[in-house]
Amino acid sequence: xxxxxxxxxxxxxxxxxxxxxxxxxxxxxxxxxxxxxxxxxxxxxxxxxxxxxxxxxxxxxxxxxxxxxxxxxxxxxxxxxxxxxxxxxxxxxxxxxxxxxxxxxxxxxxxxxxxxxxxxxxxxxxxxxxxxxxxxxxxxxxxxxxxxxxxxxxxxxxxxxxxxxxxxxxxxxxxxxxxxxxxxxxxxxxxxxxxxxxxxxxxxxxxxxxxxxxxxxxxxxxxxxxxxxxxxxxxxxxxxxxxxxxxxxxxxxxxxxxxxxxxxxxxxxxxxxxxxxxxxxxxxxxxx
Amino acid sequence: xxxxxxxxxxxxxxxxxxxxxxxxxxxxxxxxxxxxxxxxxxxxxxxxxxxxxxxxxxxxxxxxxxxxxxxxxxxxxxxxxxxxxxxxxxxx
Numbered sequence: 001x002x003x004x005x006x007x008x009x010x011x012x013x014x015x016x017x018x019x020x021x022x023x024x025x026x027x028x029x030x031x032x033x034x035x036x037x038x039x040x041x042x043x044x045x046x047x048x049x050x051x052x053x054x055x056x057x058x059x060x061x062x063x064x065x066x067x068x069x070x071x072x073x074x075x076x077x078x079x080x081x082x083x084x085x086x087x088x089x090x091x092x093x094x095x096x097x098x099x100x101x102x103x104x105x106x107x108x109x110x111x112x113x114x115x116x117x118x119x120x121x122x123x124x125x126x127x128x129x130x131x132x133x134x135x136x137x138x139x140x141x142x143x144x145x146x147x148x149x150x151x152x153x154x155x156x157x158x159x160x161x162x163x164x165x166x167x168x169x170x171x172x173x174x175x176x177x178x179x180x181x182x183x184x185x186x187x188x189x190x191x192x193x194x195x196x197x198x199x200x201x202x203x204x205x206x207x208x209x210x211x212x213x214x215x216x217x218x219x220x221x222x223x224x225x226x227x228x229x230x231x232x233x234x235x236x237x238x239x240x241x242x243x244x245x246x247x248x249x250x251x252x253x254x255x256x257x258x259x260x261x262x263x264x265x266x267x268x269x270x271x272x273x274x275x276x277x278x279x280x281x282x283x284x285x286x287x288x
Numbered sequence: 289x290x291x292x293x294x295x296x297x298x299x300x301x302x303x304x305x306x307x308x309x310x311x312x313x314x315x316x317x318x319x320x321x322x323x324x325x326x327x328x329x330x331x332x333x334x335x336x337x338x339x340x341x342x343x344x345x346x347x348x349x350x351x352x353x354x355x356x357x358x359x360x361x362x363x364x365x366x367x368x369x370x371x372x373x374x375x376x377x378x379x380x
Contacts, residue, residue: 231307235323245319249303252314252321256305 010157010205013037018048023081030160030181046088064088068095080187094242100146101254104240107140108132113212114154118240124219127167128275134174139201149254153208158201160194168193214264221268228264291342293380296335318375339380
């Protein structure tokens with residue numbers, strides 16, 4: 001690869017290679033304070049390559065490659081190379097992660113205990129975690145929660161938060177401008193802007209937390225709160241896990257320990273301030 | 289004429305976790321997870337003890353559990369077929 005970047009995010013080391021300079025420059029700016037891999041080795045490799053050799057110059061489009069490849073991954077416009085790199089990192093994690101039970105969930109920590117938030121795309125889990133991360137919580141991750149199957153602890157994966165559409169404005173009002181990447185317009189997911197987690201999230205990226213609450217947030221509805229039974233939590237979390245089926249009995253046991261030890265609530269909320277208020281209320285009740 | 293006899297894998301090959309009314313099963317030989325409702329876990333327990341056909345299974349179940357209505361036999365046939373398709377029971 002002509003251009004290369006090595007970064008450590010939580011317990012995972014990535015090597016990102018690219019045929020073009022631009023996407024890696026954008027990625028390097030966004031991830032500037034992240035450490036290099038601890039032992040110099042990477043867990044996953046992501047490669048951004050031209051779809052065909054001649055297309056590095058003519059209407060360049062980015063194909064995402066790596067240790068694990070989805071045959072149907074669609075090449076993206078070079079202008080969206082930063083998104084391609086992020087999707088490549090997600091893809092390698094989703095397909096290749098074997099050390100942790102991987103939940104497609106955001107997470108945030110306070111007083112050593114963590115809240116896990118999962119839901120469908122657009123449910124607001126990223127925005128909610130990002131907002132909590134600016135309001136007295138530590139952002140652990142906006143996309144993947146890593147459950148250590150032996151200890152039951154949750155490990156951080158504080159990659160750059162991927163903000164979409166309306167969430168961009170919400171976070172621009174909260175966070176200093178130099179933590180944002182370029183605004184990517186008209187991507188397959190709509191408008192996207194990446195936001196670097198704050199210093200606390202990065203300084204403590206090696207520090208896990210004990211799960212304390214599982215939340216299923218849903219944005220855009222009138223406020224409602226519902227306790228979720230263990231069977232429904234089990235089904236939702238197996239669906240939210242990208243590697244559950246590969247982990248066999250260890251994954252089954254770890255998931256059931258997580259469910260048995262933690263209350264689970266589904267919350268509908270009309271705006272993010274309401275959701276943050278609800279989370280703070282639950283947290284006070286849990287502590288009481 | 290007696291129907292096919294079924295058997296279930298021993299307890300150490302199937303992990304069971306109760307989840308408020310349903311049961312999550314992890315079937316070690318296939319690596320698959322199943323979520324089942326009663327009477328599936330009870331059927332698996334009975335077939336673990338010894339193979340049985342549907343009629344014998346129903347007799348064993350009736351000895352331990354109450355069954356309402358006359359459709360128990362039909363229902364047991366249907367559950368056995370489902371459990372066989374899922375790989376949780378097999379022909380003895």
